[in-house]
Amino acid sequence: MDYLIHILILIGIYVMLSSSLNLVAGYTGMLSIAHAAFYGVGAYTVALMSLNLHTPFLVNLVCAIIICGIFGAVVGIPSLRIKDDYFIIAAFAFQIIAFSVMNNWVSFTKGPMGLPGIPQPNLFGWKISSYPDFLLLTVIMCVVCLLICWRITHSPYGRVLQAIREDETFALSLGKNVAGYKISVFVLGAMLTALPGALYTTYISYIDPSSFTVDESIFIISIMIIGGAGRLWGPVLGAVVLVMLPELLRFVGMPNSIAANMRQIFYGGALVVCMLWRPQGLVGKADVLRK
Amino acid sequence: MNKWLTVEKLSKNFGGVKALDEFSCHFEQGEVVGLIGPNGAGKTTFFNVLGGMLEADSGSAQLNKKKLTSIPAHRIANMGIARTFQKLRLIRQVSVLENVMLSFRNQSGENLVSLVIRWSKVRTQESENYDKALTILKRVGLQEKAGDLADTLSYGQQKLLTLACCIASDADLLLLDEPLAGVSPSMIEIVLEKLRELKNEGKTIVVIEHNLEAIMDDFDRVIFMDSGRKICEGKPDEIRNDPRVIEAYLK
Incomplete structure (x- = not known):
């Protein structure tokens, strides 16, 4: 039972990560490869604050959201001057830098040793410690995250985002401040990663930089693309499929050492199959990779 | 008549090519002006510069005494300028x-x-x-x-x-880039009818068009340009019989 709940919590974390990426990449067309870096910034903020300052969970979460937003602006504003492939490279650079800092600034982040013993969250007297408690917290966060995404995409603001993805020049000619939209949605996407960051940190109670690598960014992108970019439910479906299917490999009696490699092969294979037969993803509409 | 939109000595070079060469003109509110000329005359470049999609090398444009040049494209659009594109954008x-x-x-x-x-x-x-x-x-x-x-x-x-x-x-000013190109004859009539309606509502319309037979009589005034310069302007009938226009289209 606990195992099943654990899988559901993981799915929830990836739903939030890929949904927030979906705003930036699926709707606006800025394929950011730095999403795991923002996720890491959020996770480390919560971990360091609760370990060093002993501040309550909600305060840590709010600070993580703000700090992720600041980092989003710092990366987003200079990256706006460049487009498409160059934007991908700029975001990639931030991903690499963020990982290096987490890995090498030993006095602050403990580097590759990671941060153990992160306290479990306490929300208004509700001490979250058991698996079902965490599942409930996950569900609440997911609902909040998806509601925000829904509100944004089903609004005039979201309509402009799609227009920017399809044709920036046209959006400009309609009087839309394209640069402003790109910045704001990028910052917003970064802020949303603080939710899964905070959840992951307190749930696992231990973090190290290996959770926030380029591989993780690519995994988040894969979820969004396979599920369906530019659709609200795409990332949800993608997260369910991509988190669950590899787990099934355990049940066919595959030893752990092979299963780990099979996972990588599976993700790669799924991405190739998806690009060949359903470039728009399982339920998707936008074709973010083929611009 | 007040000059609502004035363009003064607008220049734009692409490398060695002078797409706009000290191009000057003016538009009054509520008129329909045809902008004609051979391919590469700089008509679309003029729209792009006016709309802020391209930055002018020199010269200026003013709408209602407000400067248009060197303002971001989206702000120009919000000042009341709408445009269509030759290669349809939707x-x-x-x-x-x-x-x-x-x-x-x-x-x-x-x-x-x-x-x-x-x-x-x-x-x-x-x-x-x-x-x-x-x-x-x-x-x-x-x-x-x-x-x-x-x-x-x-x-x-x-x-x-x-x-x-x-x-x-x-928008008060519409910049239409070839609204009739590639459109069936029956559809041409519909488009023209809509243009006349918009004119009656007091919109100022600048039209780039090659299908002159269909649209010429709807123009209040025609500006003929070539190699980034204004060659001549006048009533449709004057332009039709102007030897410089005839020569440019025949050469």
Whole structure:
């Protein structure tokens, strides 16, 4: 039972990560490869604050959201001057830098040793410690995250985002401040990663930089693309499929050492199959990779 | 007559090519002006510079005594200028109706902050815009296509949709780049009829067009340009018989 709940919590974390990426990449067309870096910034903020300052969970979460937003602006504003492939490279650079800092600034982040013993969250007297408690917290966060995404995409603001993805020049000619939209949605996407960051940190109670690598960014992108970019439910479906299917490999009696490699092969294979037969993803509409 | 839109000595070079060479002209409110000339004369470049898509090398343009040059494109569009593109630009993966709704200027729901704090205002405006968009689509005869993807429209219908977007923008100045090119004869009549309606509403319309037979009589004034310069301007009949125009089209 606990195992099943654990899988559901993981799915929830990836739903939030890929949904927030979906705003930036699926709707606006800025394929950011730095999403795991923002996720890491959020996770480390919560971990360091609760370990060093002993501040309550909600305060840590709010600070993580703000700090992720600041980092989003710092990366987003200079990256706006460049487009498409160059934007991908700029975001990639931030991903690499963020990982290096987490890995090498030993006095602050403990580097590759990671941060153990992160306290479990306490929300208004509700001490979250058991698996079902965490599942409930996950569900609440997911609902909040998806509601925000829904509100944004089903609004005039979201309509402009799609227009920017399809044709920036046209959006400009309609009087839309394209640069402003790109910045704001990028910052917003970064802020949303603080939710899964905070959840992951307190749930696992231990973090190290290996959770926030380029591989993780690519995994988040894969979820969004396979599920369906530019659709609200795409990332949800993608997260369910991509988190669950590899787990099934355990049940066919595959030893752990092979299963780990099979996972990588599976993700790669799924991405190739998806690009060949359903470039728009399982339920998707936008074709973010083929611009 | 007051000169509503004045353009003075606008120049734009692409490498060694002078796309606009000290191009000057002026437009008065409510007139329909044809901008004609051979391919490469700089007509579309003029639109791009005026709309802020390209930056002028020198010269200036003023709308209602407000400077247009060196202002970001989206702000120019919000000053009341709408345009269509020669290579049709539409948001193809969303519905016809949404293309029109996208074209309304100054929507409060397009601002993240007001999306959160002025939730009910956003909703009211959105439903008003929905009705307005349907009315506009009815006006150009696309109401039955409202829910279809813009991509599924025929070429002529797409041109009508770009016109609908211009109407939705409520701009005073419309810059239309070849509204008749590639459109069937029956559709040409519809487009022209819409242009006349817009003129009657007091819009100023500048049209780039090669199909002169169809549209020439609808122009109040025609500007003929070649190699980035204004060669001559005048009433349609004068332009038609001007030896310089005839020569340029025959050479």
